[in-house]
Amino acid sequence: MKERVLELLAEKEGNYISGSEISRRLGISRTAVWKHINTLRQEGYQIDSQTNRGYLLIKSPDLLLPQEIKRGLASCRFGQEIIYLERVDSTNQKAKELAVQGREEGMVVIAEEQLEGRGSLGRSWSSPKGKGLWFSLILRPPISPLDTPKLTLVAAVALAKAVKRFAGIDLKIKWPNDLLYGKRKVAGILTELAAEFGQVDYVIVGIGINVNLTDSDYPEELKETAGSLKMITGKTYNRAELLRVILLELERAYFTYLNEGFAPIRSDWCTLAGTLQTRVRITDRNGSFEGIAEKLDEEGRLLVRLPDNTIRAVLAGEVNLLGER
Incomplete structure (x- = not known):
């Protein structure tokens, strides 16, 4: 219900909303509205309250609530x-x-x-x-x-x-x-x-x-x-x-x-890749090797052309970019 109170405050976009309107729209008492407002304030929301005007959401906290x-x-x-x-x-x-x-x-x-x-x-x-x-x-x-x-x-x-x-x-x-x-x-x-x-x-x-x-x-x-x-x-x-x-x-x-x-x-x-057609060093649990990252295959493996011109398919490992091919 606290989240619904916040939604109504945000709906007004810089305007006040009365406690009675919040109470009516959410089907809760005015006392419950006041408690939810105080909880939101404790979480960092800046909410102004004015007699005969209601509540105004001034600022939300920079929190990932x-x-x-x-x-x-x-x-x-x-x-x-x-x-x-x-x-x-x-x-x-x-x-x-x-x-x-x-x-x-x-x-x-x-x-x-x-x-x-x-x-x-x-x-x-x-x-x-x-x-x-x-x-x-x-x-x-x-x-x-x-x-x-x-x-x-x-x-x-x-x-x-x-x-x-x-x-x-x-x-x-x-x-x-x-x-x-x-x-x-x-x-x-x-x-x-x-x-x-x-x-x-x-x-x-x-x-x-x-x-x-x-x-x-x-x-x-x-x-x-x-x-x-x-x-x-x-x-x-x-x-x-x-x-x-x-x-x-x-x-x-x-x-x-x-x-x-x-x-x-x-x-x-x-x-979107920044890996392809560049010289790379691949490090996995078995060691490291260098080559040219040529493309991504249908299984999601990186295909690397080795110095002897063979292709090695890499499923897991760390890539270091060494520059243009």
Whole structure:
């Protein structure tokens, strides 16, 4: 009900709404209205109240509260249920716990701060409080476990499209799970799954986006390689608004993949990629090698031409871009 009170305040767009109108439209008492208003104030909403005029929403907090995200959310499934945490070790870990409990596809776990955020190959991900989007999405796709790596590519396409649509910034996808601006990493994806007997139980898509971080927010070892949307444009972005766009693009890309197959995702990925036709060094658990990243195949593998002119298909690993071919 608190969320519905907020919706009515937001509807007025700078005008007052009386307590009696809120009471009538929501079917609650004036005392209940007052209690919900006070709760919203405690959460950081600036709400003015005037005798004979009612309540006026002056400013919303820069917090990723469920009611802020859902206000104007266009996705039908993704983000309809949101778990909000001020601080957590890892949103992926929390999402896995909820998935095991049977929570539905589309649930989002989001935190203002991660203490043990992780990227690819177990590396830590810097996730300072209130500066980025650190969230995880529960999926239950009816696909083979062998096809789940494609979901990382699906998410990368959705993120690149969302950032372009929201901020006008062209991020490039670095296979398989990073988004770059120039040589700086702005976003990353960590996909984890649980499966048995050849069937997927759940997939967790963890996403970290550096939104409003500045150079001073990064540890010394990341200052030359990490970036943010704010560092690119100098603008401060509303994180809840950006998340709404991302959830919609994720939902569109995910169901495009499920309904039409990987081909349309692969086409978009190739258009948005910054990896193809460049010299790369691939590092996996068996070592490293260099070559030319030529294309993405129908299985989502990166095809790399080696110095001896043979082609090697890479399903997992870390890519370092070495420059033009």
